[in-house]
Amino acid sequence: MNTQLTNITTPQKIITKFNLSEHPEGGYFKETYRSNGIIENNNLPSYFEGNRNYSTCIYFLLTSEKFSAFHKINQDEIWHFYAGTALKLHMISPKGNYSHIIIGNNLLQNETPQFVVPAHHWFAAEVINKDSFSFTGCTVAPGFDFKDFVLPKRNELLGLFPQHKEIITQLTHH
Numbered sequence: 001m002n003t004q005l006t007n008i009t010t011p012q013k014i015i016t017k018f019n020l021s022e023h024p025e026g027g028y029f030k031e032t033y034r035s036n037g038i039i040e041n042n043n044l045p046s047y048f049e050g051n052r053n054y055s056t057c058i059y060f061l062l063t064s065e066k067f068s069a070f071h072k073i074n075q076d077e078i079w080h081f082y083a084g085t086a087l088k089l090h091m092i093s094p095k096g097n098y099s100h101i102i103i104g105n106n107l108l109q110n111e112t113p114q115f116v117v118p119a120h121h122w123f124a125a126e127v128i129n130k131d132s133f134s135f136t137g138c139t140v141a142p143g144f145d146f147k148d149f150v151l152p153k154r155n156e157l158l159g160l161f162p163q164h165k166e167i168i169t170q171l172t173h174h
Contacts, residue, residue, distance in 0.1 A: 011063045011133040014083075018059050025151055026068045026173075027125075032137070033057040039142050047074055053143030062087055063133045068125040069172050070157055073140065074148040077123075079103050080137040081113045085127060087134040089115065090171060092122040096161050102128070103136065122157065124171035 011028075014020065020028035035054040044052060059082075062068055070092070079089065086104025093099075103125075104111035117123050127134050154172040158165060 011061060014061055014133070014135055020059060020061055023060070023068075024149075025071050025124075026066050027060055027062040028066075029058045029060045031056060031058050034143060044142065045074075048142070049147050050145065052145060055139060055141040056143035057137060057139045058144075060136045060138050061133060062125060062127050062136075064127045064130050067127070067171055068123075069151060070122050070124040070168060071149060071151045072120055072122045073144065073150070074119055075140045075142055075144065076119050077117045078139040079115045079117065080139070081105055081111075081134070082137060083135040085129040085132040085134060086111050087125050087127050087136070089117065089123060089125045090167055091117060092161055092164060093118075094120050096163065098161075098164050098167070103134070122152075122161075124167075126171065 015028050018030055020030045023029040034056045037054040039052045039054060041048060041051050070090075081103050086102050086106065088100055089103055090100045091098070101115050102109075102111045103113070103115055105113050152172070154169065154174055157168050157172060161168060
């Protein structure tokens with residue numbers, strides 16, 4: 001039986017093959033790596049609470065029906081594109097500057113297969129094509145901990161960045 005990733009063509013097959021679970025921000029994920037090494041809290045910036053692993057990595061799947069809602073973390077997050085169609089990653093800097101990038105593997109269309117979201121930036125992602133999916137990976141260093149994860153309510157984010165009402169309303173929950 002051929003189980004190459006390129007032959008897995010539906011989101012449900014990927015969810016099953018990699019045992020993905022629903023993520024609070026939207027989409028599906030599974031942690032695939034958590035380093036054994038630990039960074040002690042006293043060696044981390046003051047906005048971290050507790051120790052962190054050196055690095056963590058997840059599989060992350062979005063579908064055209066399930067977007068990743070605006071959220072932020074204390075670390076840089078590296079996105080890696082694996083399969084499916086491109087996704088649009090939206091970012092709002094701490095100063096309120098909006099930007100976006102297309103993550104995918106069509107290099108002739110200026111898609112990028114790897115991108116780093118800077119720490120403390122609000123970010124959200126959506127699959128561009130209808131009836132499609134994007135299978136990606138995300139690497140975080142220092143390692144991810146849900147203590148670092150902020151998933152605001154729509155009104156909270158609108159209060160911070162009213163100039164970005166349209167995209168915030170589109171990519172937040174309530």
